[in-house]
Amino acid sequence: MHFDHKHLLGIEPLSKEEILAVLDTAESFLEISTREVKKVPTLRGKTVINLFFEPSTRTRSSFELAAKRLSADIINFSKLASSVVKGETLKDTVLNLEAMQSDAIIIRHSCPGAPHYVSTFCRSHVINAGDGAHEHPTQALLDAFTIRQEKKNLDGLKVLIVGDILHSRVARSNIFLLNKLGARVVCVGPPSLLPQEFEKLGVECDYNFDRAIEGADVIMMLRIQLERQQKNFFPSLREYREIFSLTQKRFRRAKKSAIIMHPGPINRGVEISTDLADSTKSVILKQVENGIAVRMAVLYLLLGGKERETTD
Amino acid sequence: MEEKIKAKVMDAPKIRRALHRMVTEISERNRDLSNLVIVGIRTRGIYIGKRISKMIKELEKIEIPVGVLDITLYRDDFSELESQHMVKKTEINFSVADKDVLLVDDVLFTGRTIRAAMDSLIDLGRPKTIQLLVLIDRGHRELPIRADYVGKFLPTSKREIVQVQLKEIDESDEILITEPAEI
Secondary structure, eight states: OOOOOSOBOOSTTOOHHHHHHHHHHHHHHHGGGGSSSOOOSTTTTOEEEEEESSOOSHHHHHHHHHHHHTTOEEEEEEGGGSGGGGTOOHHHHHHHHHTTTOSEEEEEESSTTHHHHHHHHOSSEEEEEEETTTBOHHHHHHHHHHHHHHHSOOTTOEEEEESOOTTOHHHHHHHHHHHHTTOEEEEESOGGGSOGGGGGGTOEEESOHHHHTTTOSEEEEOOOOGGGOSSOSSSOHHHHHHHHOBOHHHHTTSOTTOEEEOOSOOOBTTTBOHHHHTSTTBOHHHHHHHHHHHHHHHHHHHHSSSOOOOOO | OOEEEEEEEEEHHHHHHHHHHHHHHHHHHOSOGGGEEEEEETTHHHHHHHHHHHHHHHHHOOOOOEEEEOOGGGOSSGGGOSSOOOOOOOBOOSOOTTOEEEEEEEEESSSHHHHHHHHHHHHHOOOSEEEEEEEEEOOOOSSSOOOSEEEEEOOOOTTOEEEEEOTTTSSSSEEEEEEEOOO
């Protein structure tokens, strides 16, 4: 069982074994957050930088707590409070932060490939915390961890990903991961937000939610990303809700044991009805809880051991 | 890497007798056995701990809980390791606060594992006492640590490897001294 990468840039380049190594490691970290002293000394003396060019609550604080529970020092950097507003480039920003002897840089950026670019000149380990509509690897890992917790095995499960697939890095990372672990992935959404090209990634596309949800084991709802929609992708929010919102009536068509997931933040009453979001079928808060253990595992696996030669 | 077996140090009956003797010592020293808990260090410490618990039950009719400690996250050579060690679970389903904790490992060598284990235990709570039981003490300590209960003192050279095999995970109960073959 090995995870031999310098950076975590996406799920696409990982093998099934490497994904399982992260998930198994995360199992061991879960218990630490339930202790009275929620801390182990493993990464003492390491410096981690949260470099977020886009807003975030969950991911940023989850990474921060993960680093702190491993005893690393972490600083938070947000775009608005920095010299980026004075015109400093991404490269200069990273080089300056790195001059402060960082060991890992966690980056979120609206440009796809920004973490990959940073990793070409950066000495530190780079972790992608979301790059545009490309990938969000730790979200997919924590989703898989949560599914595994509920269903034991991902192999053969029918997983629905519903909503704005086009703009979703969460969907892309999940598609890569779920395919590698043998799940059957069905994407659901309006044609304008679910181009047929997605079938090339090895998923089924269905534009009829009521039909697709039959027999589903996992239903992953995505947020309608209003901030990414300058163009009109659907006529009105009301119409979208009619056709693609997860309601009790629709949910009854899924398997009895089906679970509901959402990467957050949720728009209550838009993509998911409030009663379902708060129901026992929903594992949304479990996802948040597991996120810390999964991110601890990622930090541990990247920062543990000597500097490696591998480049990726 | 080829290994050469140099000596068989203990077989199943000898291991059993050593454990029995240590159980007697434990009950002699701990007047209140109901306050005792056992924590086995992964991997072989767990099985030795479970055997000790079973023997105490036979002798004193008292159930001693056994927990599992993984010390990977507390290692002091963490940043020097060539590749990462896989972390396994720590499973201690009882409080160690104010307990007499019997820490169990197979071989006592440099003492660094025990240092890590004690740090880890103290992060879980404040035990009343920590006692250490090992099947083999092979010397070469690098830290000021000693065991309270020792199955066998075994003088070794640093090059030699002490292999404890337990039937729970290995083929049989056996303790061997091996040495890496000449290069």
